[in-house]
Structure formats: C-alpha cells, structure tokens
Amino acid sequence: MRLGTIRGIPIKAQWSLLVIVGLITWSLAEASLPELAEGYTTLEYWVSAIFTALAFFAALLVHELSHSLVARQYGIRVRDITLWLLGGISRIEEEPATPSQELRVALAGPAASLAIAVGGLAAGFIFSAFGVPRLVVACIVWTASINLLLAVFNLVPAAPLDGGRVLRAILWRRHGDRTRAAISATRAGRNFAFALVTLGFLELVLTSNASGLWLVLLGWFVLTASRAEEAQIRTTRDLAGVRVEDVMTPDPWTVPADLNVDDVLRDYVLKRHCSSFPVVDGAGHVTGLVTLRQLRFVPASKRSSTGVADVLIPISDVPHAAPNDVLLDVLRTGRNPEGRLLVFRNGHLVGIVSPTDITRAISAAELAYAD
Numbered sequence: 596m597r598l599g600t601i602r603g604i605p606i607k608a609q610w611s612l613l614v615i616v617g618l619i620t621w622s623l624a625e626a627s628l629p630e631l632a633e634g635y636t637t638l639e640y641w642v643s644a645i646f647t648a649l650a651f652f653a654a655l656l657v658h659e660l661s662h663s664l665v666a667r668q669y670g671i672r673v674r675d676i677t678l679w680l681l682g683g684i685s686r687i688e689e690e691p692a693t694p695s696q697e698l699r700v701a702l703a704g705p706a707a708s709l710a711i712a713v714g715g716l717a718a719g720f721i722f723s724a725f726g727v728p729r730l731v732v733a734c735i736v737w738t739a740s741i742n743l744l745l746a747v748f749n750l751v752p753a754a755p756l757d758g759g760r761v762l763r764a765i766l767w768r769r770h771g772d773r774t775r776a777a778i779s780a781t782r783a784g785r786n787f788a789f790a791l792v793t794l795g796f797l798e799l800v801l802t803s804n805a806s807g808l809w810l811v812l813l814g815w816f817v818l819t820a821s822r823a824e825e826a827q828i829r830t831t832r833d834l835a836g837v838r839v840e841d842v843m844t845p846d847p848w849t850v851p852a853d854l855n856v857d858d859v860l861r862d863y864v865l866k867r868h869c870s871s872f873p874v875v876d877g878a879g880h881v882t883g884l885v886t887l888r889q890l891r892f893v894p895a896s897k898r899s900s901t902g903v904a905d906v907l908i909p910i911s912d913v914p915h916a917a918p919n920d921v922l923l924d925v926l927r928t929g930r931n932p933e934g935r936l937l938v939f940r941n942g943h944l945v946g947i948v949s950p951t952d953i954t955r956a957i958s959a960a961e962l963a964y965a966d
C-alpha cells in the first residue's frame with residue numbers, strides 16, 4: 596500500500612500496520628491516557644488516542660527518513676521506506692563505502708527519535724506550566740516516552756537493529772574487514788534475540804503478564820531478521836567475483852516444443868536427472884522453459900493430450916544472462932519465481948543455472964572460510 600513520496604523516497608505501508616495502529620489506539624484510550632490524565636470522557640480519550648497513535652507513526656517515519664536522507668547524502672540510493680507491524684524498514688540499495696558513513700547512517704534514526712523525545716518532554720513541561728489541558732500534555736508525554744524507548748531499544752548492539760550497524764561500523768574500522776564485522780553483528784543480534792525470547796517466556800510463566808508475548812514476538816523478529824542478514828552477507832562474500840559461467844550447467848538437455856507432457860516425463864525427467872528443460876522449436880529457437888512444477892500441474896489423464904508448449908514458461912518471462920555476467924548482479928535484478936536462469940552467448944543457449952548450482956558454489960566457497 597503506497598502512502599506517498601517524501602523527497603523522492605516512496606513511502607509504503609503494510610496492512611499489518613492497521614492492526615498495530617488499532618491496538619495502540621485501543622490501549623491508549625482504555626488504559627494509558629485515563630491513567631495519565633483522569634476525569635475526561637470516553638470520547639475525549641478515544642479522539643486523543645487516535646491522534647497520539649498517528650503521531651507515533653509519524654515519528655517512526657521521521658526515524659526512517661533520517662536514515663534514508665543521511666544515506667542519500669553519501670550518494671547511497673534508497674529504494675523505499677516500508678512501515679509495518681513492528682516499525683519501519685528503509686531499503687537501502689548499496690552498502691556504505693566507509694565505516695564512518697555506516698556509523699552516521701545508523702545513528703541518524705535513533706538521533707531523530709531522541710530529538711523527538713527531548714522536544715516532546717520539554718513541550719510537555721512548558722505546556723503543563725501554562726495550564727494546557729492535562730489530556731493534551733499526557734498525549735505529548737506518552738509520544739515522547741515511546742520515542743525515548745525506541746531510541747534506546749534500537750541502539751542495542753545487535754543486527755539488524757541500528758545498534759548492530761553501529762557495532763558493525765566500529766568492528767569494521769578496527770579490523771578493516773567489513774564482512775567479518777557484519778557477521779559478528781548478526782551473531783550479537785542472535786544472542787540478543789534469544790535473550791528477548793527467554794525473558795518474554797519467563798515473564799509469561801512467572802507473572803502471566805501478556806506483555807511477555809510482545810517480547811517473544813520481538814525476539815522472534817530479531818532472530819529471523821539477523822539470520823536472513825547473515826545468510827545474505829555470506830552469499831555476497833561467497834559469490835564475490837563469481838561469473839555466471841563458473842556455476843552454470845553447460846549445454847543443458849533441451850526438449851522439442853512438439854512433445855507432450857507424457858513424453859517429457861518419460862524420456863527427459865526420468866532419464867536425464869534434471870528438473871528443468873529449455874524448450875526448443877523446429878527452427879532451433881528457445882521458446883521457453885519447462886520445470887517439474889508446470890508438469891505436475893497437468894492431471895495424469897491429460898498428460899498425453901497436453902503439449903509441452905501449452906504449459907511452458909514463455910522465454911520472455913525467463914531471466915537470462917551472458918556467460919561472463921557477474922552472478923550476484925544477475926541474482927539481484929528482479930524476481931525469479933522458478934529460480935532458473937538461462938545463459939546465452941550470441942543468441943545461442945550455452946547453459947542453465949539452477950538453485951542447486953548456486954548452492955553448490957556457495958558450499959564450495961564456504962570451505963575456504965573457517966568460521
């Protein structure tokens with residue numbers, strides 16, 4: 596769901612955001628605000644709660660925008676910002692070039708949250724001294740406190756949190772090895788995630804307080820994100836400098852376009868030990884790709900009456916590359932639902948790359964690293 600564009604950066608929101616906005620509004624209206632400022636009507640609490648929840652998300656957006664704008668100052672392109680259930684994500688296309696750039700991009704978000712917190716607390720004190728209604732002051736103070744919490748939580752040195760990026764920048768500067776620093780930061784992230792989950796469970800069991808569930812959820816998110824980040828860092832390291840021709844299976848078996856599904860299963864899938872075949876027409880042109888997945892969709896009774904041409908993925912939808920293309924660049928561009936890549940040299944099919952080929956290349960490269 597696209598919300599708009601700020602300074603050329605698209606701002607998006609996931610539907611899960613509505614759930615959390617609703618939840619925050621509800622807990623503000625029914626619990627926090629009546630506690631902070633007694634004696635108002637239910638309607639007044641709910642209206643203030645809605646404004647406060649929106650202010651909270653505006654503050655989240657400011658946090659993410661700060662990361663993005665500082666990144667852009669260093670010439671790093673920012674693809675978009677997405678707000679979702681647990682906050683915001685800035686998708687930054689390249690990595691910062693130096694440790695100090697990395698450090699500044701990482702600190703920009705928490706610095707913004709901290710500034711909002713300090714500004715909010717100061718405004719709260721001044722407003723209450725000038726007799727502004729307590730409910731308004733309560734909303735401002737709540738927003739300020741949550742931003743303080745956000746700044747502190749994000750500074751925990753555990754990737755993928757901002758503090759993890761700070762840790763990465765410091766280790767990078769100290770040892771001069773960005774990949775090693777990044778892997779250490781994701782390990783710290785994993786340990787922090789386990790601590791969060793354990794604390795959450797303890798809270799649930801010992802105090803039967805439902806907020807323990809929140810900690811477990813948060814820990815789970817950090818765990819998943821740090822694992823994904825570590826895998827991505829390793830892939831980038833392992834495939835650095837690898838060309839498409841280094842991993843491709845050369846001269847793949849091709850299937851004539853006039854065969855039916857039955858023929859392909861019997862004569863190709865079972866005999867050739869492959870799960871995907873480029874399809875070639877009478878003139879020798881590659882017209883598409885057929886994989887086990889498409890063949891499986893055809894019911895057994897219709898296999899002999901369905902042509903392979905009817906089920907193939909048309910060539911226009913199959914990603915392709917040249918043998919000397921850099922593999923990582925090819926993998927980064929666009930979606931690849933089947934995970935297959937056809938390799939052409941001067942218009943002639945010379946190879947195919949499957950997920951197995953890439954896994955094998957990664958496993959082989961991993962042997963070179965002791966960690």
Ligand SMILES: [Zn+2]
Nearest residue numbers: 704705749757
């Ligand atoms: Zn951040």
